[in-house]
Amino acid sequence: MAEQWREQRLHTQRIYTGRAVALDVDRIRLPNGRETTREIVRHPGSVVIIPVLDEERVLLIRQFRYAVGEVLWEFPAGTLDRAAESAEACAHRELEEETGYRAGRLIRLGEFFTAPGFTDERMHVFQAEDLRPAAQQLDSDELIEVVPLTWESVYEKVRAGEIRDGKTLAALYLYALRRRA
Missing domain, CATH: 3.90.79.10 (Nucleoside Triphosphate Pyrophosphohydrolase)
Known part of the structure; x- marks a missing residue:
């Protein structure tokens, strides 16, 4: 992956864990230095x-x-x-x-x-x-x-x-x- 596109995870908060999935809210730093959040459904495949x-x-x-x-x-x-x-x-x-x-x-x-x-x-x-x-x-x-x-x-x-x-x-x-x- 091109490094100039990589987003850096600063913090993860697990807000839900179910039978098949979990939901994380990640605080990230964008390549331009700004910070934002990503809501990610974690799945075992x-x-x-x-x-x-x-x-x-x-x-x-x-x-x-x-x-x-x-x-x-x-x-x-x-x-x-x-x-x-x-x-x-x-x-x-x-x-x-x-x-x-x-x-x-x-x-x-x-x-x-x-x-x-x-x-x-x-x-x-x-x-x-x-x-x-x-x-x-x-x-x-x-x-x-x-x-x-x-x-x-x-x-x-x-x-x-x-x-x-x-x-x-x-x-x-x-x-x-x-x-x-």
């Missing part, structure tokens, strides 16, 4: 998984997202456990919990920051292959519908604006780049 059934089909899930008040089309995803869980272990766990499938093979497609203006969350993207049925094990607060779709119908849903979840769109992009390579 997350995964999104593209469960490929075969050349023609993929699994998506539908679930209600309270923050936006809508049912969304998404790829399965989840948060890394704070106990130093690896991204790959989290991907295996979340895939089985949310879809009821186990992956014989995971391929790492990349990673991205979800919203670097206010959170340090890093999302890891995996493609899951050689899927075999297992037991879906939803968390007590989850209600998820697992839907097999053709790739063409997935891309049509994107074009029609029906898939609006950012992590799912980013994962589709990384998947498409890998297929072109």
Whole structure:
């Protein structure tokens, strides 16, 4: 990173700690010498998984997202456990919990920051292959519908604006780049 852009943290105040995130208010010094605050959501990291059934089909899930008040089309995803869980272990766990499938093979497609203006969350993207049925094990607060779709119908849903979840769109992009390579 260019040093002339670096902001210096002077003080951190933790104002909230929850199950999955914490909220810090940092007092910082800008490169021009002025001071200001940044509100940062601290996140342990997350995964999104593209469960490929075969050349023609993929699994998506539908679930209600309270923050936006809508049912969304998404790829399965989840948060890394704070106990130093690896991204790959989290991907295996979340895939089985949310879809009821186990992956014989995971391929790492990349990673991205979800919203670097206010959170340090890093999302890891995996493609899951050689899927075999297992037991879906939803968390007590989850209600998820697992839907097999053709790739063409997935891309049509994107074009029609029906898939609006950012992590799912980013994962589709990384998947498409890998297929072109």
